[in-house]
Amino acid sequence: MKSREYDQETETVHGGRNLDKKNGPVGMPIYQSATFEVSDNAQQLRATHTDMFYTRYGNPTHTAAQDAIAALEKTEAALLFASGMAAITGAILGLVKSGDHIVAQRDIYGGTTKFLGSWLPKLGVETTFVDSTDYEQHERAIRPNTRLLYVESPTNPTLRVIDLRKISLVAKKHGLVSLIDSTFATPINQRPAEFGIDLVLHSGTKYFGGHSDVLCGIVAGSRELLQKIWETRTTLGGVMDPHAAWLILRGMKTMAVRVQRQNENALRVAQFLASQPEVRGVHYPFLEGHAQRALAIEQMSGGGGVLSFEVNGTGEEAKRVTESLRLFTLAPSLGGVESLVSIPVLTSHAMIPAEHRAKMGVTEQLIRLSVGVENVDDLIADLKQALSAVTSARETIHAV
Ligand SMILES: Cc1ncc(COP(=O)(O)O)c(C=O)c1O
Numbered sequence: 001m002k003s004r005e006y007d008q009e010t011e012t013v014h015g016g017r018n019l020d021k022k023n024g025p026v027g028m029p030i031y032q033s034a035t036f037e038v039s040d041n042a043q044q045l046r047a048t049h050t051d052m053f054y055t056r057y058g059n060p061t062h063t064a065a066q067d068a069i070a071a072l073e074k075t076e077a078a079l080l081f082a083s084g085m086a087a088i089t090g091a092i093l094g095l096v097k098s099g100d101h102i103v104a105q106r107d108i109y110g111g112t113t114k115f116l117g118s119w120l121p122k123l124g125v126e127t128t129f130v131d132s133t134d135y136e137q138h139e140r141a142i143r144p145n146t147r148l149l150y151v152e153s154p155t156n157p158t159l160r161v162i163d164l165r166k167i168s169l170v171a172k173k174h175g176l177v178s179l180i181d182s183t184f185a186t187p188i189n190q191r192p193a194e195f196g197i198d199l200v201l202h203s204g205t206k207y208f209g210g211h212s213d214v215l216c217g218i219v220a221g222s223r224e225l226l227q228k229i230w231e232t233r234t235t236l237g238g239v240m241d242p243h244a245a246w247l248i249l250r251g252m253k254t255m256a257v258r259v260q261r262q263n264e265n266a267l268r269v270a271q272f273l274a275s276q277p278e279v280r281g282v283h284y285p286f287l288e289g290h291a292q293r294a295l296a297i298e299q300m301s302g303g304g305g306v307l308s309f310e311v312n313g314t315g316e317e318a319k320r321v322t323e324s325l326r327l328f329t330l331a332p333s334l335g336g337v338e339s340l341v342s343i344p345v346l347t348s349h350a351m352i353p354a355e356h357r358a359k360m361g362v363t364e365q366l367i368r369l370s371v372g373v374e375n376v377d378d379l380i381a382d383l384k385q386a387l388s389a390v391t392s393a394r395e396t397i398h399a400v
Helices: 008-014 041-047 060-073 084-095 110-123 135-140 164-173 223-236 242-252 255-274 293-299 315-324 354-360 376-399
Strands: 077-081 101-105 126-130 146-152 177-181 199-203 217-221 279-283 306-311 340-342 366-370
Touching (some): 060 077, 060 217, 060 242, 084 177, 084 223, 101 110, 110 126, 135 164, 164 177, 217 223, 255 279, 255 306, 255 376, 315 366, 315 376
Antiparallel strands (some): 199 217
């Protein structure tokens, strides 16, 4: 792709496409091939490091999607993986060795917590988890053998916002590689590389795909760091199928319009929930009263499509609310065009110890919503009727 600077809305549609090339297909073809033919063995040797050797190493459909992602994230390059967890584990394993140490914020995706807290120690890599917004604690946790500083913003599922400039300064001061899971923000709302973060990770399963029908992982950053991570990817093998890469490329074309609508819908839903007596707390970065709202507005162009809230009652009542919803589908994941609802202690954070969860503020009453692109008044009406199910159940108990 030619290097050029367009707005995000334009890059989502045209990124990865050479606008000067004529007489070619408008849609990127799917190179649904595991291997590529060469004319002789000398060419075979040259092909090894290209996207026309063997699909575990690379594939032209991957390249088109990767170029488009790098243009959006404003990084030198990007790499696709088979899932968000393949990208996270591949990036980390590509950069550490036995005896190394990682500093990570405490409230991050449950799968990442499990990998850092339970899997990496088996390979001799230790992680210290720190309070997400206490940057002095981040710095105090750094040791001579620390290699990585790992953060997520906004956080899953409590929507805390991390100061990306501070994180990047701490990492640079101590010679660490900084990594961020930017899944909730999307490159439409936030581009961490502009704040000096080294590697940007995504579960592309969410907003990049946008239709809850494909798994995808993304790592974006400098060519130098991605070279090490590419070697890890080809060895561990967590590579995307070319058809899935094409679905990501197609999904990206509408990402800007989807995310802009999701930003608007989620803010309206958050404002509605904040006014309801059955609700105890609403976590949404752009909502009045959010602890890091000013920072969120400075770093992000929209609050994203995810929010969470606590039911003013018991865990059983929170379950009743989620089961009473009709438009919000009870399912894990987020970022698709359809609205989803889940209870993090039963889904995204089920695999991490209750004590660790409690420190993150992930309670039994916490409900996470992924707001889609539906009509927002319909979504609010659905929430209203589901919350009233709690009140009417209580009234029935009292009447008995
Ligand atoms: C913030 C975040 N990061 C990473 C992941 C893992 O992504 P995947 O399910 O694509 O492996 C998820 C999944 O829900 C997530 O929410």
